[in-house]
Amino acid sequence: xxxxxLRRGEANNSPALAADPTQPRFVALAxxxxxxxxxxxxxxxxxxxxxxxxxxxxxxxxxxxxxxYAPEVGFDRKGRLYYLFLGLEGLGNSPMGxxxxxxxxxxxxxxxxxxxxGPENYMVRMAIDPTIGDxxxxxxxWLKTSSRPGLGGLPAGSNPIVxxxxxxxxxxxxxxxxxxxxxxxxxxxxxxxxxxxxxVHVAYFDLRDDAVDYQGLEGAVxxxxxxxxxxxxxxxxxxxxxxxxxxxxxxxxGRVMLIFTMPPPALAADRSGRLFAGxxxxxxxDPDVFVxxxxxxxxxxEAPVRLNDDPxxxxxxxxxxxxxxxxxxxVDAVFLDRRNDPxxxxxxxxxxxxxxxxxxxxPNLRLTAKSSDSRxxxxxxxxxxxxxxxxxxxxxxLSRPTAALxxxxxxxxxxxxxxxxxxxxxxxxxxxxxxxxxxxxxxGAVAGALVLIGAGVVVxxxxxx
Numbered sequence: 364x365x366x367x368x369l370r371r372g373e374a375n376n377s378p379a380l381a382a383d384p385t386q387p388r389f390v391a392l393a394x395x396x397x398x399x400x401x402x403x404x405x406x407x408x409x410x411x412x413x414x415x416x417x418x419x420x421x422x423x424x425x426x427x428x429x430x431x432y433a434p435e436v437g438f439d440r441k442g443r444l445y446y447l448f449l450g451l452e453g454l455g456n457s458p459m460g461x462x463x464x465x466x467x468x469x470x471x472x473x474x475x476x477x478x479x480x481g482p483e484n485y486m487v488r489m490a491i492d493p494t495i496g497d498x499x500x501x502x503x504x505w506l507k508t509s510s511r512p513g514l515g516g517l518p519a520g521s522n523p524i525v526x527x528x529x530x531x532x533x534x535x536x537x538x539x540x541x542x543x544x545x546x547x548x549x550x551x552x553x554x555x556x557x558x559x560x561x562x563v564h565v566a567y568f569d570l571r572d573d574a575v576d577y578q579g580l581e582g583a584v585x586x587x588x589x590x591x592x593x594x595x596x597x598x599x600x601x602x603x604x605x606x607x608x609x610x611x612x613x614x615x616x617g618r619v620m621l622i623f624t625m626p627p628p629a630l631a632a633d634r635s636g637r638l639f640a641g642x643x644x645x646x647x648x649d650p651d652v653f654v655x656x657x658x659x660x661x662x663x664x665e666a667p668v669r670l671n672d673d674p675x676x677x678x679x680x681x682x683x684x685x686x687x688x689x690x691x692x693x694v695d696a697v698f699l700d701r702r703n704d705p706x707x708x709x710x711x712x713x714x715x716x717x718x719x720x721x722x723x724x725x726p727n728l729r730l731t732a733k734s735s736d737s738r739x740x741x742x743x744x745x746x747x748x749x750x751x752x753x754x755x756x757x758x759x760x761l762s763r764p765t766a767a768l769x770x771x772x773x774x775x776x777x778x779x780x781x782x783x784x785x786x787x788x789x790x791x792x793x794x795x796x797x798x799x800x801x802x803x804x805x806x807g808a809v810a811g812a813l814v815l816i817g818a819g820v821v822v823x824x825x826x827x828x
Contacts, residue, residue: 372398372399372777372781372782372783373396373398373399373782373783373784374396374397374398374740374741374753374782374783374784375394375395375396375404375772375784375785375786376394376395376396376397376740376753376754376755376756376772376784376786377394377395377433377755377756377757377772378392378393378394378755378757378758378759378770378771378772378786378788379392379393379394379434379435379436379757379759380392380436380759380760380761380768380770381436381437381438381444381761382438382761383438383442383444383469384438384440384442384493385440385441385442386442387411387763388408388409388410388411389407389408389409389442389469390407390408390411390412390761390768391405391406391407391408391418391436391438391444391470392405392406392407392408392415392436392759392770392786392788393405393434393435393436393446394406394434394786395432395433395434395755397740397741397753397755397782397784398740398741398782399782400430401430401431401432401451401456402430402431402432403421403431403432403433403434403448404417404434405417405418405419405420405434405436405446405470406418406786407469407470409469411763411766411768411790412761412768412788412790413790415788418466418470418471419473420434420446420448420464420466420470420473421446421448421462421464421473421476422473424450425450425460425462425476425478427450427452427459427460428450428451428452428459428460428462429450429451429452429453430450430451430452430456431448431449431450431451432448432449432450432451432456432458433448433449433487433624434446434447434448435447435448435487435488435489436489437489437490437491437501438491438493439491439493439498439499439501439532440493440494440498440499441498441499442467442469443465443466443467443498443532444465444466444467444469444470445463445464445465445489445491445501445533446463446464446465446466446473447461447462447463447479447487447489447503448461448462448476449461449462449487450462455514457482457483457511457512458482458483458484458485459482460478460480460481460482460484461478461479461480461484461487461503461505462476462477462478462479463476463477463479463501463533464476464477465532465533477533477534479503479529479533479536480503480505483507483508483510483511483512484505484506484507484508485505485506485508485623486505486506486551486552486553486623486625486627487503487504487505488503488504488505488553488554488555488627489501489502489503489555490502490504490555490556490557490563492557492561492563492599494561495530495561495599496530497530498532500528500529500530500599500600501528501529501530501532501533501536502526502527502528502555502557502563502600503526503527503528503529503536504524504525504526504542504553504555504565505524505525505526505553506522506523506524506525506550506551506553507522507523507524507525507539508522509521509522512623513578513579514579514745515579515621515622515743515745515746515747515748516576516577516578516579516580516622516745516747517551517577517578517579517622517623518578519574519578520548521545521548522548523541523542523543523545523550524541524542524543524550524551524553524565524567525539525540525541525542525543526539526540526542526563526565526600526603527539527540528599528600537600540603542565542594542603543567543592543594543606544592544594544605544606547569547571547590547592547606549569549570549571549572549573549574549577550567550568550569550570550592551567551568551570551577551622551625552567552568552625552626552627552628553565553566553567553627554566554567554627554628554629554630555630556630556631556632556638557632558632558633558636558638558660559632559634559635559636560597560636561596561597561598561599562595562596562597562632562636562660563595563596563599563600564593564594564595564596564630564632564638564660564661565593565594565595565630566591566592566593566609566627566628566629566630566640567591567592567627567628568589568590568591568592568613568625568627568628568642569589569590569591569592570585570589571587571588571589571590572587573585573587573589573615575618575747576615576618576619576622576747577622578622579619579621579622579745579746579747580746580747581746581747582618582746584615584617584618585615585618588611588612588613588614588615589611589613589615589644590608590609590610590611590613591608591609591610591611591613591628591640591642591655592606592607592608592609593606593607593609593630593638593640593657593661593664594606594607594661595607595660595661595662597660604661607661607662607663607664608664609628609640609655609657609664609667610642610653610655610664610667612644612646613642613644613646614644614645614646615644615645616643616644616645616649616650616680616682617751618747618748618749618751619747620743620747620748620751620753621743621745621747621748621753622747624753624755624756625756626682626683626755626756626757627756627757628640628641628642629641629642629654629684629685629686629696630686631686631687631688631694632660632688633688633692633694633720634688634690634692635692635720636659636660637656637657637658637660637720637721638656638657638660638661639654639655639656639657639686639688639694639721640654640655640657640664640686641653641654641655641670641684641685641686641696642684643681643682643683643684643698647669647675647676648675648676648678649676649677649678649679649680650680650681650682651669651670651671651675651681652669652670652671652681652682652684652696652698653667653668653669653670653684654667654668654670654684654686654694654696654721654724655667655668656668656720656721656722668721668723668724670684670696670698670715670724670727671698671700671702671713671727672715672726672727673700673702673727677702678707679700679701679702679704679707680699680700680701680707681698681699681700681701681702681713682698682699683698683699683754683755683757683758683771684696684697684698684758685697685698685757685758685759685760686760687760687761687762687767688762689762689763689764689767690762690763690764691764692718692720693716693717693718693762693764693793694716694717694720694721694724695714695715695716695760695762695767695769695793696714696715696716696724696760697712697713697714697730697758697759697760697767697769697771698712698713698758699711699712699713699754699758699771700712700713700727700729701737703729703734704734708736708737708738709734709735709736709737710731710734710735710736710737710754711729711730711731711734711735712729712730712731712758712769712771712773712787712789713727713728713729713730714727714728714730714760714767714769714791715727715728716767716793718794728791730769730771730789730791731771731773731787733775734775735772735773735774735775736774736777736779737752737754737774738752738779739752739774739777739779739781739782739783739784740752740753740754740772740774740782740784741753741782754772754784755772755784758770758771758772759771765792765793766790766791766792766793767790767791767793768788768789768790768791769788769789769790769791770786770787770788770789771786771787772784772785772786772787773785773786773787
């Protein structure tokens with residue numbers, strides 16, 4: 364067995380999970396790497412996340428692309444695996460295009476990457492609705508800049524969030540349409556969720572008057588507030604509603620390290636059309652994670668619920684919330700949490716869930732047996748990122764009726780001073796009622812030091828006694 368070369372200090376983070384609808388135990392996990400250079404990866408599992416093997420969707424970069432970055436992953440109704448990524452070029456790592464490749468043999472081979480978006484498009488997200496067309500409709504959502512951005516920030520003026528879709532496997536896409544409100548010129552960090560009956564929902568942050576973070580300028584933490592906004596389509600992305608404010612009292616927890624990699628709001632929908640939006644902010648004095656519920660598909664929103672159950676205002680950070688909904692309606696949430704470190708430096712991954720459609724949530728469950736040092740990772744030398752380390756833009760969670768598969772960046776294999784981050788995954792068996800506890804959990808490294816070329820993943824099991 365050939366172990367990963369730890370001397371490279373690869374900073375693997377920002378996982379995304381997808382399951383094959385024709386064989387749900389076949390799961391794909393995409394992730395990016397921020398060090399020693401930008402790159403992207405893909406791992407596949409044939410047993411629901413118990414063991415993983417690397418796949419290579421981009422053996423040769425497209426012409427003009429120097430690096431692969433920020434991948435997305437999804438399946439259509441027939442089980443075709445799609446992998447979307449940005450091609451970067453130049454010293455500024457500017458996106459020269461977004462590319463789509465696919466596999467019909469469970470990741471063993473991939474089609475040549477096809478350019479689906481041109482240069483200077485950022486924060487590209489993908490979701491595939493399997494109910495539309497012959498195999499499914501591919502939705503892309505992204506931020507389109509009005510001019511080439513400067514160092515560390517977006518150009519002043521309007522840089523709208525737009526969307527397009529494809530019904531022919533990504534060969535052609537519709538003309539992009541703007542979905543962020545024109546009255547919200549600082550809309551950033553979109554996330555997309557699919558609901559029933561062709562519904563498509565996009566959440567984003569409105570930074571309002573915060574030009575400091577939007578443009579990546581030198582300055583202190585913004586003292587104003589942000590908003591979470593959701594816009595929706597009920598006809599498969601043809602027409603879009605005006606944005607609805609979910610919450611307009613978000614208090615920034617710190618500087619946005621790099622606006623191009625700003626973590627998005629969490630967003631998920633259930634089969635009845637309920638929507639769940641999540642985020643983190645410091646309205647209570649330190650970063651907490653919140654979720655708000657919409658019972659009517661995003662038209663109205665209830666007051667947010669605080670998900671982390673540590674004492675309010677205790678100085679511990681919670682962040683990078685991700686949401687998912689199982690087929691039986693259980694709402695799952697995973698986030699990073701520093702409650703176990705009085706210094707507020709070490710991360711653990713925590714999970715909670717709701718069995719009453721998001722009204723209440725179970726006590727938080729710690730997923731990690733060992734904490735991670737949040738100071739380990741890639742640092743960027745731009746004004747907005749002084750003293751900060753990149754820990755990725757998201758976690759991942761995939762819900763099944765009796766379990767949830769979660770993934771997060773982890774530094775347990777690193778030494779202080781390195782940039783090494785690995786992606787770890789855990790499957791947790793969850794009960795059908797709120798009073799029960801998980802029977803067992805299994806843990807494994809997905810991307811990083813414990814991924815072995817041509818071999819499976821070391822798995823640890825623990826049982827409730």
